[in-house]
Amino acid sequence: MRSPNWLGDAVMALPAVRNLKTMLGNDPLVVAAPEKLAALWQACPFVDQVIALEQPKNLRAAAKQLRVGKFGSAVLLPNSLRAAAEAWLAGIPQRIGYARGGRRLLLTDAVPVPPRNPVRLHQRFYYLDLVTALGAPSDASLPELRREPAAAATESRALVAICPGAEYGPAKRWPVENFLAVARHFITKHNARIVLLGALGDAAIAEAFVQQLPEAENRAGKTSLAEFLTALASARLVLCNDSGAMHAASALGAPTVVVFGSTEPQLTGPMGPRSRVLRHHVPCSPCFLRECPIDFACMKGITPDMAIAAGEKLF
16 A cells, blocks of 8 residues: 555545455555655554655655565555556556546556545545445544553653644644743643644744743654654643644544644544644635735634633643
């Protein structure tokens, strides 16, 4: 199975991949994923082997890694022409995926894209419908992941993890001053320990945060994915934007408060039962723009007090 290339998409594919393994039974399920995502798939008890693609953007290098496995079939979750070309160059005889992205000729089994269904809008159903077409179950529940034990705590304070970044762009990022207000509340009321988490691209935002709240620990861009997942799983509360961090925290069962702005939670919202979505609907939302061209009203309408109230219920 070829994994999606982004953390959030990979998490939303977890139910489909679990169902694929259910269909396969004792036959091994191997997941090929960019090296940056390998730790997520290694945390899945239903995955038998993970191939960490060292150069996922290098078509021939990725195909060479796949060729070693001498696989008989490949289920391609990404829609891209590149994913189909990888499997074709790797000599995999059966190549299964949605018939889109100009790649039909590279697929042996081109599955028609399912029609839009108002009750199955979430991205997880898009992946589920692909494997269901192959005969897999249609179970949409979120599978349980293995949790790596955290290092022995050096202090007893509850951990509040804040993930202020979002890869997509500024339109998905709640203002830093709002995150700061929530952090200060949990420090004052619960003596919480604040840790900033995120990818390397979030480092500047996290640094702006700790300049105003020096007691916060900035680990953005300083962890492996495995360490990132362990930190999220250890948190008493996670506060984040619509991002890969949101999906990961929710999948790990962490209490998660998510701020939504330019995007639509019905499409890409968190799947875990301990997640709460904050959204201020305005006439232009969801716009799916990377940057707001007007007044950022969807984000400005979500106040720190709203996040504090939601966080207190989960804390």
